[in-house]
Amino acid sequence: MAKAIKIFDTTLRDGEQSPGCSMNLSEKLEMALQLERLGVNVIEAGFAIASPGDFQSVSQIAKVVKNTTVASLARALEKDIDAAAQSLKNAAYPRIHTFIATSDIHMQYKLKKSKEEVLQTAVEMVKYAKKYCGDVEFSAEDASRSNPAFLYQIFEAVIEAGATVINVPDTVGYTSPEEFYALIQGIRQNVANVDKVDISVHCHNDLGLAVANSLSAIKAGATQVECTVNGIGERAGNAALEELVMNLGLRKDLYNIGTEINTKEIYKTSKLLSSITGVKVQPNKAIVGENAFAHESGIHQHGVLANKETYEIMTPESIGLTENKMVLGKHSGRHAFVDRIETMGYILEEDTLNKAFEQFKALADKKKVVSDKDIEALVRRKTIVIPQTYTLDRFVVNSGNTITATSSVRLYCKTGAVLEDVMSSYDGPIDASFKAIDKMVGKKFTLEDFVINSVTGGADAQGEVTLKIKCKNKTYNGHGVSMDIVEASILAYISAINNMLYDLESMK
Numbered sequence: 001m002a003k004a005i006k007i008f009d010t011t012l013r014d015g016e017q018s019p020g021c022s023m024n025l026s027e028k029l030e031m032a033l034q035l036e037r038l039g040v041n042v043i044e045a046g047f048a049i050a051s052p053g054d055f056q057s058v059s060q061i062a063k064v065v066k067n068t069t070v071a072s073l074a075r076a077l078e079k080d081i082d083a084a085a086q087s088l089k090n091a092a093y094p095r096i097h098t099f100i101a102t103s104d105i106h107m108q109y110k111l112k113k114s115k116e117e118v119l120q121t122a123v124e125m126v127k128y129a130k131k132y133c134g135d136v137e138f139s140a141e142d143a144s145r146s147n148p149a150f151l152y153q154i155f156e157a158v159i160e161a162g163a164t165v166i167n168v169p170d171t172v173g174y175t176s177p178e179e180f181y182a183l184i185q186g187i188r189q190n191v192a193n194v195d196k197v198d199i200s201v202h203c204h205n206d207l208g209l210a211v212a213n214s215l216s217a218i219k220a221g222a223t224q225v226e227c228t229v230n231g232i233g234e235r236a237g238n239a240a241l242e243e244l245v246m247n248l249g250l251r252k253d254l255y256n257i258g259t260e261i262n263t264k265e266i267y268k269t270s271k272l273l274s275s276i277t278g279v280k281v282q283p284n285k286a287i288v289g290e291n292a293f294a295h296e297s298g299i300h301q302h303g304v305l306a307n308k309e310t311y312e313i314m315t316p317e318s319i320g321l322t323e324n325k326m327v328l329g330k331h332s333g334r335h336a337f338v339d340r341i342e343t344m345g346y347i348l349e350e351d352t353l354n355k356a357f358e359q360f361k362a363l364a365d366k367k368k369v370v371s372d373k374d375i376e377a378l379v380r381r382k383t384i385v386i387p388q389t390y391t392l393d394r395f396v397v398n399s400g401n402t403i404t405a406t407s408s409v410r411l412y413c414k415t416g417a418v419l420e421d422v423m424s425s426y427d428g429p430i431d432a433s434f435k436a437i438d439k440m441v442g443k444k445f446t447l448e449d450f451v452i453n454s455v456t457g458g459a460d461a462q463g464e465v466t467l468k469i470k471c472k473n474k475t476y477n478g479h480g481v482s483m484d485i486v487e488a489s490i491l492a493y494i495s496a497i498n499n500m501l502y503d504l505e506s507m508k
Contacts, residue, residue, distance in 0.1 A: 004260050005248060006224040007241065008042040008200060009035050011273065012057070013073055014238055015228040016046075020449070020468065021277045022475055024503045025057055026386045032061045034272055036068045038265040040241075041224075042095065047073040048087040049080045055087050056506060062091035069135065071095035076125040085132035096129040099139035099167075102146040102154060119154050123161045130162035137165035137200065144168070144175040148183065152190040159191070165198045165224060166191075170213055173206025173236060177216035184220035200224035203239045205231060210239035215247055218255055229273045230281050230288065242266045242287040242319070250314060264320040268344070271376065278451065278466035278477045287319060328375070330364035337375075344372065346379050366483055367460045377455045377464055377481045386502045389414050390441070390494050397429035397486055407432035409490065411440055430489045437493055445469040445497070452485060465492040469500070476500040 012028055012035075015021060023031065028045075035043050045061040046054040062070045070091040074080035076098050088094035100111070100122050107113055113121070122138065129136045138158040140151055155166045168184065175183070184201070188194055201217040201224070203210040214225045231240030245261045252258065270288040274280050283291040293316045316322070322343060328336060337357055341348065348356060359378050364370050391412045399405040405428045410420040419440040425432035438444050448468040455462040463485040467478050478496025482488040 004258050005218060005222075006041040006198060006200075007039075007245070007259055007261060008044065008071075008202075008224050008226040009038075009040040009228065009241060010044040010202075010226055010238065011035070011228040011232065011241075012061070013044040013046050014202075014226075014234065015232040017234050018232045018237065018279075020279055020475065021232050022477070023276055024386065024476075024499050025053070025060060025506050026502065027276045028057045029060055029064060031273065031276060032065055034265070034269050035229075036065050037262070038269050039260050039262045040068060041260065042069040042071055044071045044073060044097065044226075046087075049074065049083040053503070053506070055083060058084075058087035059090065062088050062094065066092050069093040069095050071097045071137065074098045074129070076100040076121050078125070078128060081125060081129045081132065085129070088133065093135070094133050095135040095137055095165075096133045097137040097139065097167075098125050098129055099141050100125070101141040102150060103142035104147065105145065106142050115150055119157060122154055123157050126158045126161040126163050134164070136163050137167055138163040139167035139169055139200075139202065141169060142171040144170040144180065144183065145172070148186050148190075151183075152187065155187060155191045156193060159193045159197055163197060165200050166194070167200040167202055167224075167226065168217070168222075169202035169226075170204055170210075171202075173204035173210060175203075175213055176209065177212045180213045181216045181220045184217045184222050188221045198223045200226060202226035204233065205236040205238060208236070210237070211243045211247070214239045214244055215255065218248070218257065229269055230279075230285070232273070232277070232279065240286070242270060246287050246314060246319070263318055266319040267321045268346075275479065276477070278449070278468060278479065280451075280453075293321065328360075328364070328370045329368060330361065332364065332370075340372070340375060341379060344376060344379075348379070363462070363483075371456050373455050374462055377462060386498060387414065387505075389498050389501045390419075390437075392487075392490055392494055393418070395433060395487065395490055397433065399429040405429045405432045407436050409433055409436040409440070411437070411494070429486050433486065433490050434493055437490070437497070441497060443471065445471055448475055450489075452488075455481065463488045465489045467492045467496060469493070469496045471500055474500075474503075476503065 016023055032043055045058040048055045048058045058072045072084035072087050074084040074096055084096045100118055107118055126136055126138055143151060199222045201214055201222045203213045225244055227239040227241040227244055229241050231237040245259050248255050248258055267288055281289055283289050334357055337360055356379050393410040393412050396408045404424045404426055406424040407429050408422040412418060421436045421439045423432050423435040425435055448470045450467045453464045455464050462481050462483050465480045465488040468475050476496045476499045478492040480488040480491030480495060
């Protein structure tokens with residue numbers, strides 16, 4: 001048995017393919033660095049051949065990540081493997097991850113190839129990838145619906161060809177823990193050279209069993225699990241990293257194996273991903289949900305007060321969710337602010353820290369007490385720096401239930417130009433503001449999603465707006481925070497436009 005299960009994180013590849021979870025280059029880099037701090041063993045940075053943007057993302061992540069293996073996905077095609085190898089040329093620890101489908105339904109209807117052709121292609125492409133890279137992972141797509149005897153044959157052949165990892169995906173989330181256990185055990189018993197490689201599993205959550213199936217595979221002898229933060233991914237998502245890690249950490253009596261994950265980075269990683277994508281986890285989500293450590297029932301509260309272990313099997317601190325009793329307000333100094341940020345696990349460069357402190361002081365002038373959640377809302381977006389083509393100077397709105405809402409918005413452009421326009425709308429001051437910005441920018445955007453959340457409770461709570469705009473069939477996220485919900489909305493809209501312009505510029 002291995003000393004620790006290897007955690008292969010595919011948040012930036014499979015996770016990003018989830019509708020509404022797209023990220024720009026700056027966001028992917030920040031997420032990759034956080035995954036490295038979290039301690040994952042492998043970061044699947046993207047699918048290099050998919051687009052110029054994906055290629056660039058893999059290339060840039062490969063440059064900045066120094067202590068973690070960086071992988072690029074590639075179909076079992078020479079052009080895909082060429083692109084993957086080129087994108088990984090600056091990686092300290094590169095891995096080419098190539099795949100081909102092995103189930104009868106995929107081979108017949110998608111590939112239109114015989115078993116013999118699929119086997120030959122798999123072997124040839126693993127050998128081809130091996131010329132570029134010593135670390136080659138081979139995935140048998142739709143393995144859980146494949147003929148086991150054929151899986152044994154193809155795995156033995158690709159290991160002989162040089163694969164260092166064989167991956168057994170439950171691509172459509174179809175299997176059960178008992179079936180998957182038997183499949184992994186069968187591979188261990190029937191693939192003669194399997195002891196030379198890592199056995200990986202990649203489970204989807206279509207029937208809500210991704211984590212259970214992954215844990216069952218570990219018990220059967222798998223040595224690597226592929227997962228995503230918050231369980232994001234195509235359709236119903238992937239196995240959730242935080243759930244796998246905490247299961248292994250808390251139930252050593254069952255699994256007799258751990259991970260190299262720094263669990264105190266889990267909550268921060270989850271919040272960062274939610275902030276980037278605008279996709280929140282449900283309150284009752286295991287490990288990282290807002291209610292994961294909340295107790296409303298009187299019986300539960302009494303038990304927790306007497307002894308936390310009565311109803312808490314893990315502590316909030318174990319995932320990095322700390323409670324600091326020191327109150328911050330307008331009289332708090334820089335030292336206290338920096339100490340609080342470091343306690344919350346954020347690492348900011350001097351410039352970013354200065355800007356965050358300025359915003360904290362401005363907020364403290366409006367609020368008597370600034371909570372950790374307020375600070376977190378300020379800091380989260382400061383860690384992701386993209387060029388600000390447009391910034392808000394001022395806005396004035398006129399609204400009421402008997403008049404048409406109007407909004408005057410003035411923007412600064414990075415070229416030095418000052419833009420100002422006034423628009424009206426029957427749909428209220430926020431819509432009027434968006435229309436004014438559209439006119440100044442010279443583009444019309446489709447608002448795909450718009451969510452308002454209160455950062456804290458109380459009349460002086462900050463409003464947090466996350467929205468998505470669509471332009472030329474691509475969606476961009478925006479995020480804004482302010483005690484004024486109209487201002488938060490305008491900031492979020494400008495943020496989305498800046499993300500779009502940054503994305504278009506990086507494609508050139």
